[in-house]
Amino acid sequence: MAEAKRVERPLSPHLQxxxxxxxxxxxxxxxxxxxxxxxxxxxxxxxxxxAAVSPEYFAFADAVVxxxxxxxxxxxxxxxxxxxxxxxxxxxYYDAGKGLDIPTAExxxxxxxxxxxxxxxxxxxxx
Amino acid sequence: MRYLTARKRAEGKGAAHTxxxxxxxxxxxxxxxxxxxxxxxxxxxxxxGKPYEEVLETFSHPFPAILTGLVLFVGMxxxxxxxxxxxxxxxxGSMKKGLIMLAISISYAVIAVGFYALAKIAL
Numbered sequence: 046m047a048e049a050k051r052v053e054r055p056l057s058p059h060l061q062x063x064x065x066x067x068x069x070x071x072x073x074x075x076x077x078x079x080x081x082x083x084x085x086x087x088x089x090x091x092x093x094x095x096a097a098v099s100p101e102y103f104a105f106a107d108a109v110v111x112x113x114x115x116x117x118x119x120x121x122x123x124x125x126x127x128x129x130x131x132x133x134x135x136x137x138y139y140d141a142g143k144g145l146d147i148p149t150a151e152x153x154x155x156x157x158x159x160x161x162x163x164x165x166x167x168x169x170x171x172x
Numbered sequence: 173m174r175y176l177t178a179r180k181r182a183e184g185k186g187a188a189h190t191x192x193x194x195x196x197x198x199x200x201x202x203x204x205x206x207x208x209x210x211x212x213x214x215x216x217x218x219x220x221g222k223p224y225e226e227v228l229e230t231f232s233h234p235f236p237a238i239l240t241g242l243v244l245f246v247g248m249x250x251x252x253x254x255x256x257x258x259x260x261x262x263x264x265g266s267m268k269k270g271l272i273m274l275a276i277s278i279s280y281a282v283i284a285v286g287f288y289a290l291a292k293i294a295l
Contacts, residue, residue: 107224
């Protein structure tokens with residue numbers, strides 16, 4: 046018998062065969078927001094560095110940070126931070142072995158989505 | 173016969189070779205960040221867009237400077253380990269190792285730059 050053909054199995058989390066559900070979408074969003082926050086972090090740290098270096102460099106960085114591009118990055122980052130925040134708390138709750146039945150998990154998913162939008166609006170109003 | 177205890181034989185095995193350390197670190201840093209992030213977001217958000225002198229003034233105070241340093245350090249370590257989980261799910265072999273090294277390097281570089289800036293402003 047010829048050598049067994051290696052099966053090309055899909056990598057986790059099998060996106061091609063997975064029917065989108067609230068629980069899976071909110072889980073994937075946790076990963077996207079968490080990793081995406083590096084963009085806002087880089088911009089923020091660059092701005093802080095510019096403030097430490099010189100007034101001229103700060104003027105340049107501040108112009109970028111307060112432009113429409115900077116506003117967009119920080120607005121999206123604020124939402125991403127709040128979403129990741131709530132989803133992270135949900136993870137801690139899950140890790141304690143609680144809230145894993147489907148009705149509760151779906152309610153928590155909606156709580157993350159609606160809560161993050163509400164908190165982002167409050168943040169934009171406050172700061 | 174090998175004089176090894178059952179525990180010694182099990183140590184270092186498993187997908188991560190470090191047992192539950194990775195997961196435990198994510199839980200600890202998540203709780204720490206949960207306390208720090210709302211306060212830090214308020215301070216940073218209020219300072220963003222302020223004139224040069226006011227920005228220097230804010231970060232020369234102990235609380236905003238120390239909090240920003242803590243958020244950067246814990247946040248970036250949390251990022252590196254989180255990014256590692258993502259990379260381990262989607263990449264294999266040398267690509268996986270290279271990307272994990274890159275994520276860890278970015279995290280330390282951001283911490284170093286942030287600390288330099290905070291030290292220069294605050295001191």
